[in-house]
Amino acid sequence: MPVITNTLESHQYILIKDDLLFKDNINNIYLRVNEVFPGTDSLYSAYYDYLTKDGHYFSLKDIIDIDSFHQIDNTQYFKDKRAVYAYQQFPPRFDPITIIEINPEKFELLPDNYIKDDKNVYWLTKKLDADAKQFHVIKFGNMMLGVDNNHLFWSQGDIMEYKDFEPLKNILNATKFEKLKQQYFPEEN
Incomplete structure (x- = not known):
């Protein structure tokens, strides 16, 4: 089951890549993205441990290449040596992180x-x-x-x-x- 959490307790999670990727004590990988509360200008961080492709869910730790993973030019796109990923908060009908x-x-x-x-x-x-x-x-x-x-x-x-x-x-x-x-x-x- 995918996990979406708004906060990560710093003593349980370790930053592993560029203030984007975190790891917990059982080796799950989380991508941190900044989101805006609907109807406001207030930002918060959300952490995702999954992504989708063709409507199927995959654990980040099973898909991404941590060493080459990075955000593309401060956009909603991410890339590693294997794929390009898009993050989309709205509209809610889309899964937030998708392999394109x-x-x-x-x-x-x-x-x-x-x-x-x-x-x-x-x-x-x-x-x-x-x-x-x-x-x-x-x-x-x-x-x-x-x-x-x-x-x-x-x-x-x-x-x-x-x-x-x-x-x-x-x-x-x-x-x-x-x-x-x-x-x-x-x-x-």
């Missing part, structure tokens, strides 16, 4: 929690139906959109529908808006 199908030698970290390699694109733990070779992130003011040749992706990696795109008319210049509309929503022309 990204080649750890070929991945590219993109803005707004997107990550890709030559075959797959993810927004945190969510695999997208996107062309990895064409996928990139564009910024409009404070908003970022993932794009490939077929879709615009927004909020949590969801494919944008025209009803969501249309209000961007007020943000984008007319030329950019029309160009994107023709490419991604030609039926609306």
